[in-house]
Amino acid sequence: MERTxxxxxxxxxxxxxxTDLFASPLRTSHYLELVNPLWTTHKLQARxxxxxxxxxxxxxxxxxxxxxxxxxxxxxxxxxxxxxxxMHHTRTYSISSPPERDDECITITVKAMPGGRVSQHLVRNVxxxxxxxxxxxxxxxxxxDAVPMRPLFVTAGSGITxxxxxxxxxxxxxxxxxxxxxxxxxxxxxxxxGAELNKLAEDHPxxxxxxxxxxxxxxxxxxxxxFTARQLDDVCPDWRGREAYxxxxxGLLAAVETHWQQAGLARRLHIERFHAPWAELPAEVAGGRVxxxxxxxxxxxxxxxxxxxxxEDAGLNPPHGCRMGICHSCDTRLVSGCVRDLRTGAVVNExxxxxxxxxxxxxxxxELDL
Amino acid sequence: xxxxxxxxxxxxxxxGRELDAIRDEVMDSRGDADRRYILRLIRTQRSLALxxxxxxxxxxxxxxxxxxxxxxxxxxxxxxxxxxLMLGLAKxxxxxxxxxxxxxxxxxxxxxxxxxSGTWEWDSVCPSDxxxxxHNVVHxxxxxxxxxxxxxxxxxxxxxxxxxxxPFYLLQPISTVFMALFFEWFIALHDLEINxxxxxxxxxxxxxxxLGRIGRKVxxxxxxxxxxxxxxxxxxxxxxxxxNAVANxxxxxxSYVIIFCGHFPEGAHYFxxxxxxxxxxxxxxxxxxxxxxxxxxxxxxxxxxxNLSHQIEHHVFPDMPSNRYPEVAPRVRALCARYGLPxxxxxxxxxxxxxxxxxxxxxxxxxxxxxx
Numbered sequence: 001m002e003r004t005x006x007x008x009x010x011x012x013x014x015x016x017x018x019t020d021l022f023a024s025p026l027r028t029s030h031y032l033e034l035v036n037p038l039w040t041t042h043k044l045q046a047r048x049x050x051x052x053x054x055x056x057x058x059x060x061x062x063x064x065x066x067x068x069x070x071x072x073x074x075x076x077x078x079x080x081x082x083x084x085x086x087m088h089h090t091r092t093y094s095i096s097s098p099p100e101r102d103d104e105c106i107t108i109t110v111k112a113m114p115g116g117r118v119s120q121h122l123v124r125n126v127x128x129x130x131x132x133x134x135x136x137x138x139x140x141x142x143x144x145d146a147v148p149m150r151p152l153f154v155t156a157g158s159g160i161t162x163x164x165x166x167x168x169x170x171x172x173x174x175x176x177x178x179x180x181x182x183x184x185x186x187x188x189x190x191x192x193x194g195a196e197l198n199k200l201a202e203d204h205p206x207x208x209x210x211x212x213x214x215x216x217x218x219x220x221x222x223x224x225x226x227f228t229a230r231q232l233d234d235v236c237p238d239w240r241g242r243e244a245y246x247x248x249x250x251g252l253l254a255a256v257e258t259h260w261q262q263a264g265l266a267r268r269l270h271i272e273r274f275h276a277p278w279a280e281l282p283a284e285v286a287g288g289r290v291x292x293x294x295x296x297x298x299x300x301x302x303x304x305x306x307x308x309x310x311x312e313d314a315g316l317n318p319p320h321g322c323r324m325g326i327c328h329s330c331d332t333r334l335v336s337g338c339v340r341d342l343r344t345g346a347v348v349n350e351x352x353x354x355x356x357x358x359x360x361x362x363x364x365x366x367e368l369d370l
Numbered sequence: 371x372x373x374x375x376x377x378x379x380x381x382x383x384x385x386g387r388e389l390d391a392i393r394d395e396v397m398d399s400r401g402d403a404d405r406r407y408i409l410r411l412i413r414t415q416r417s418l419a420l421x422x423x424x425x426x427x428x429x430x431x432x433x434x435x436x437x438x439x440x441x442x443x444x445x446x447x448x449x450x451x452x453x454x455l456m457l458g459l460a461k462x463x464x465x466x467x468x469x470x471x472x473x474x475x476x477x478x479x480x481x482x483x484x485x486x487s488g489t490w491e492w493d494s495v496c497p498s499d500x501x502x503x504x505h506n507v508v509h510x511x512x513x514x515x516x517x518x519x520x521x522x523x524x525x526x527x528x529x530x531x532x533x534x535x536x537p538f539y540l541l542q543p544i545s546t547v548f549m550a551l552f553f554e555w556f557i558a559l560h561d562l563e564i565n566x567x568x569x570x571x572x573x574x575x576x577x578x579x580x581l582g583r584i585g586r587k588v589x590x591x592x593x594x595x596x597x598x599x600x601x602x603x604x605x606x607x608x609x610x611x612x613x614n615a616v617a618n619x620x621x622x623x624x625s626y627v628i629i630f631c632g633h634f635p636e637g638a639h640y641f642x643x644x645x646x647x648x649x650x651x652x653x654x655x656x657x658x659x660x661x662x663x664x665x666x667x668x669x670x671x672x673x674x675x676x677n678l679s680h681q682i683e684h685h686v687f688p689d690m691p692s693n694r695y696p697e698v699a700p701r702v703r704a705l706c707a708r709y710g711l712p713x714x715x716x717x718x719x720x721x722x723x724x725x726x727x728x729x730x731x732x733x734x735x736x737x738x739x740x741x742x
Binding site for chain 2: 021022023024025026030031034042043083085086087088089133321322324326327328329331343344352353354
């Protein structure tokens with residue numbers, strides 16, 4: 001499917017190479033962006049076409065990706081840039097629409113997490129007409145092509161989204177196989193795509209949906225309602241003979257993984273896992289180990305010495321200038337962990353953030369792109 | 371230290387802490403409004419650039435030779451002038467309020483991959499990485515330290531009595547005019563430190579890679595302004611070429627005027643390397659205030675001067691988004707008044723007048739600096 005677009009692009013790309021010379025030091029694409037942000041080639045953006053509330057706390061955004069988008073496979077995810085408070089945040093969301101959708105749009109479904117600034121912004125504030133930076137579809141959480149199989153889906157909460165894409169894709173092609181779907185949600189009204197799933201189960205006897213409500217009888221009983229071996233045997237006695245696909249919160253995935261491992265069936269289990277990669281913010285000055293990812297060095301630090309000195313003491317010679325936080329010559333990318341600004345005490349723990357290493361110290365373990 | 375102010379160490383430290391507090395407060399309040407400002411500015415600037423080039427090409431339809439109702443010099447000249455002015459203004463905005471400030475990392479906090487100091491390339495013959503070295507590292511760290519800050523006279527001019535006179539400076543009333551007209555070229559060659567190469571302190575081999583990059587940048591810039599866009603006009607090549615050249619000169623002269631008013635007007639202080647030895651952050655703040663000069667003006671004036679009219683605020687907070695300088699300026703000024711520090715701000719006419727007079731005056735040998 002990509003072959004055609006590649007062939008069609010080559011005369012055009014020859015032309016843009018020429019027009020880029022007229023636009024230097026920018027590119028033609030920067031000027032096309034003035035007319036329509038979806039025409040750019042130097043970056044990929046998507047327009048928010050419409051929004052739809054699935055539940056009280058989950059919203060589906062319909063996005064129209066710009067040029068250079070390529071179709072996804074059911075189950076894949078995308079990285080989405082979300083400016084909150086003027087600052088770009090990147091988050092990964094499963095595409096919930098099937099690849100068969102023919103209006104060149106995709107949907108993602110976001111659940112507002114308590115305390116999650118980005119998810120709350122997407123659910124509450126993002127309005128149709130806004131543009132968001134988008135990555136290309138990624139991930140290998142998908143159904144194999146043209147292999148007849150009997151899947152078992154185990155999902156919880158917004159973990160339904162990649163599975164929804166798969167189910168919708170099956171339905172669109174009219175080839176729904178023998179599917180068992182075990183889905184967890186706090187209450188009936190919290191089931192994302194609830195009506196659609198129930199309708200699918202009514203129309204297709206081969207699709208067996210088991211909904212488990214973990215909070216329905218009150219907080220006290222809820223623990224017994226989470227994933228157990230007995231529950232699985234009840235819902236899907238032949239689970240050992242099925243390819244299992246699981247997506248949901250950390251607790252569910254851990255339980256499912258252990259269960260399949262103990263049965264010696266780990267290879268038949270496919271997991272899509274989204275977790276927050278950032279480190280805990282330490283309350284006070286704390287030393288740790290500094291890893292310089294590119295040079296493969298690692299060294300301990302007391303959390304007071306600036307990272308430029310730490311790097312130099314470790315034998316590195318990173319680019320630097322003023323050594324006092326003015327010139328930004330030493331800016332380095334934070335790979336993981338947490339750093340503290342020695343001037344203000346401000347702590348940063350988001351991977352990808354730029355760190356002025358001459359005025360920042362480690363706050364716990366940290367990895368830098370040096 | 372022979373600073374022109376009587377402040378004890380404790381007062382200097384306190385002054386520094388108060389500036390830090392202003393900085394923290396503003397930096398913590400950066401948000402959506404700032405992002406909207408820079409995105410809108412970039413959109414406006416790109417529209418102006420493209421629009422200006424289109425108007426220049428369209429002006430050719432009004433040439434007298436076509437013989438239609440609207441043809442004639444009276445139509446052609448104002449239209450091509452409008453296009454040229456638009457393009458010149460676009461270049462001014464791109465270099466000053468956008469390029470200069472983006473490359474100061476003022477907008478890195480947004481983490482917008484398109485607006486990052488590390489990757490931004492500006493519409494100037496000077497490669498941005500070389501400019502970032504000569505400007506962010508050398509000039510902003512060593513501001514007004516004679517012999518260290520190469521922006522003190524740009525290796526061409528004598529702007530303080532503390533620079534030893536040399537017969538070469540006799541030419542400076544003329545050479546400064548050349549600098550104004552071709553400012554971007556002087557900036558492009560600035561980081562090569564040609565005078566040190568001539569003095570044998572820097573070898574050709576050391577500057578060769580830099581020359582290569584300058585060459586490539588000059589080629590792409592020249593190709594765009596002096597070959598490709600003019601070629602679109604076919605036989606009227608020269609009209610477009612001339613318009614583009616004038617737009618570049620507009621940008622050169624304007625940036626020269628604003629930048630020269632930043633550190634050269636009467637009242638700006640200069641320092642010796644000994645004076646700044648062992649200097650900590652607070653004293654660096656004091657030096658930035660003493661060495662920088664503001665220009666009074668309205669909102670639009672501040673935008674087209676890249677907010678370098680708030681040179682003092684820019685020098686104490688070089689990585690603060692420039693759209694915030696107007697709001698911190700009164701606070702910095704009040705703080706300076708409280709600590710008895712001079713805060714040099716005057717109209718453009720006064721600042722540029724005194725700068726020009728100084729350049730003329732110091733072309734002649736003068737006695738050692740008068741006692742302050």
